[in-house]
Amino acid sequence: MMRILPLLLPAALLLPAATATAQKINDVVLKKDGARVRGVEITDFLLSGVRGKRGSDDFELPAHLVKDIEWSELPEEFLAGKGAMGRGDFAAAAQFFGAVQSDRPLVKADAEFFKVKAAIAGIGADKASAATAASHMKDWVSSNANHWRTPEALLLQGRAERLAGTAGAATTTLKELDDRAIRDGFGTVWSARAKYELALTLVADGKSGEARTAFKSASTAANTALNTSKTDVAELQNLKTLARVGEGETYLIDKDFKKAESFFKSLANDPSPALKAAAAAGEGEAIFLSAVVSNNANDLRRAQLALARASVFDSTSGESSAKANYYLGRCLLALGADKEGDSFKKRAQQYFEIVYSSYPSTSWAGRARAEAQK
Secondary structure, three states: OOOOHHHHHHHHHOHHHHHHHOOOOOEEEEEOOOOEEEEEEEEEEEOOEEEEEEOOEEEEEEHHHEEEEEOOOOOHHHHHHHHHHHOOOHHHHHHHHHOOOOOOHHHHHHHHHHHHHHHHHOOOOOHHHHHHHHHHHHHHHHHOOOEOOHHHHHHHHHHHHHHOOOHHHHHHHHHHHHHHHHHOOOOHHHHHHHHHHHHHHHHHOOOHHHHHHHHHHHHHHHHHHHHHOOOOHHHHHHHHHHHHHHHHHHHHHOOOHHHHHHHHHHOOOOOOHHHHHHHHHHHHHHHHHHHHHHOOHHHHHHHHHHHHHHHHHOOOOOHHHHHHHHHHHHHHHHHHHHHHOOOHHHHHHHHHHHHHHHOOOOOOHHHHHHHHOO
16 A cells, blocks of 8 residues: 555646646626626637637627627736726736736737737827837737727727827728728728728828818718617717817817817707817817917907806716816916906916816826926
């Protein structure tokens, strides 16, 4: 017996490891209608959809019904990365995702995707970082050409290229996304997203006339998608609002303040509260910028009224409220002590503080902070 026991012990010690490696995979598919499909072992995450096993049965779900995947037994670094993304700590998120180790290629591919997505979200004004992130996302697309996340990856690559100052590369990427949205069946929502991002690229490239046309196309595409999609309604309505606002802002880029004011006034009767708020904020911005050039105090008062309306109307995204409060602060500074009393600077600071503390994720937060620090 004493001679046999040492031979038996190693075999017994192997049993827990064998049990662990046989642990069942329980992925969860999140559907766009809010349902959750549990107990799936996903083997393919493709443009056409999700495939795998559910028990002993084959499982497949078309791409247009999929919202996302919750992978089974995720590494702690992946979960920490998601948490950091949620609180806006993009640098930490990129580090966490970069540290993910997994035996499942699908999980590794997702970790790489989110690593670059986090890097792009945290770019700010750093063109070198933007160029690096764009290159990394391009590499990801090359390695995952038929992946479910390819459309979003192309959109993010185009965004990073725009932020890097390479408008030509961004235009090429976004037009490819727009073409593939129809050709490869990504869906009309991706055409609307691509067109809007292209319009932003044209603005950044100083091509306001072409941008105006692109914003109109984005609005039309969003309308088309709204007629065919039942699952992206809120986003498409917001995209349509942003496209209309972008169209009006191209007149501001051209310094055609009267045309901008007229354009935004034409949107004032729209039934959408979000567009009504955006229209009032855009009108106030146009009046303010014109008043600063002409040094017209009466127009500054008109701007204040329009901006105040925007704050009242905006009950959704906060972007219009942020813009309105930013320009309300600017109005006080422009009017000065003669028109607003000795406390005008303090009151202006309060408006700027509202923007960067209450609306930190909007495009106006950085500008408000810069004004407050002057």
